[in-house]
Amino acid sequence: MNAPANTPARNTKVMNRFDLTSRLVKKLKREEAVIGGIGNTNFDLWAAGHRPQNFYMLGSMGLAFPIALGVALAQPKRRVFALEGDGSLLMQLGSLSTIATLAPQNLTMVVMDNGIYQITGSQPTPAASAADIVGIAAASGIANSAWAADEEDFERLIDQSLSASGPTLIGVRIDDKPGVGATRRDPVQIRERFMLGVGVREPM
Numbered sequence: 001m002n003a004p005a006n007t008p009a010r011n012t013k014v015m016n017r018f019d020l021t022s023r024l025v026k027k028l029k030r031e032e033a034v035i036g037g038i039g040n041t042n043f044d045l046w047a048a049g050h051r052p053q054n055f056y057m058l059g060s061m062g063l064a065f066p067i068a069l070g071v072a073l074a075q076p077k078r079r080v081f082a083l084e085g086d087g088s089l090l091m092q093l094g095s096l097s098t099i100a101t102l103a104p105q106n107l108t109m110v111v112m113d114n115g116i117y118q119i120t121g122s123q124p125t126p127a128a129s130a131a132d133i134v135g136i137a138a139a140s141g142i143a144n145s146a147w148a149a150d151e152e153d154f155e156r157l158i159d160q161s162l163s164a165s166g167p168t169l170i171g172v173r174i175d176d177k178p179g180v181g182a183t184r185r186d187p188v189q190i191r192e193r194f195m196l197g198v199g200v201r202e203p204m
Contacts, residue, residue, distance in 0.1 A: 013150045017112050017174045018044040020154055024081065024110070025049040027158060033071050033198055037064035037084035041112055043179030045083060052197030056190050062092030065099065065109055072104040072167075075198060079106050079162065086113040086133055093136065099167050100141030108161040109169045111137075114176050134171040144168040 017040060025048040028034070035055045036042030041064070042056040055071075057064050068082035089095075089111055099107065111133050137145040144164050148154035154172055161168035184190075 014173050014175050015148075015151060015154070016177060017041070017114075018048065018177075018180045019151065020110075020112070020172055020174070021045055021083065022048040023151065023155055024083075024158060025051075027155075028053075030079065031197070032079040032081060033068070033075070033194075035064045035068040035071065035080070035082045037061075037082075037088050039085065039088075040179030041083045041085050041088075043182050046182070046184075047180040052193050054197070055194040058187055058190070061088040062090075062095070064088065065092065065095045068107060068109065069095065069099050069102065069104065071198065072107040073102065076104065076106055078198065080104075080108070082107070082109045084109065084111055086111055089133065090131065093140075096137050096140035096142060096169075103166045105164065105166060107167040108158065108164075109167065111169065111171045112174050113171055114174045134169065137169040137171075142167055142169050145171070147171045147173075 021044045025034075025045075028051070031053050033053045033055070034045060034051070036045035036057060038057050038059065038061050042058075045054055046056060055067065057067065062084075064082045064084040068080050071078070072080040099109075113133055134145045134147050144161065144166060145168070146157060148157055148170055154170065157168070157170045161170070
């Protein structure tokens, strides 16, 4: 039997989603687009600093990365960040190989891994015991895939992604604290505000 392939080591420090999101938002200076996945991921993005270039995914799991891919391809000069939970990503793993194939240099993906489907009752996800998100991403062809060891390493990996030659995926282990606040749940307003924010629609 073949030995298992080497995969990046999962970090041991459990961090906080809102703190990490706030650290990312503080780095945004050039109208970067940020796509927040369903649930607590976008609640924390809203609370960390609402911006017209933020898109808040509502109602469908696993679409943050595909939407971010579309924005990154449509606007290659704009840096695009995508924030997603482990459970949502596991429902849309095919997006990783598509992203690896299209290889947008301006896309950075952050996976907030707490090992549970938090919104639906904290049932464990496969990432809690078997699935290594970063290992899956690397095997899908995203060479710039790594676990952040701690908050400072997370910031270093974000900065490093800005000059990467392809898409970047950063895995972070987080606690099970709920999101801070709540996104205003109006899909039409979210879409229109984002389209204005990224310059694809003119103000009325």
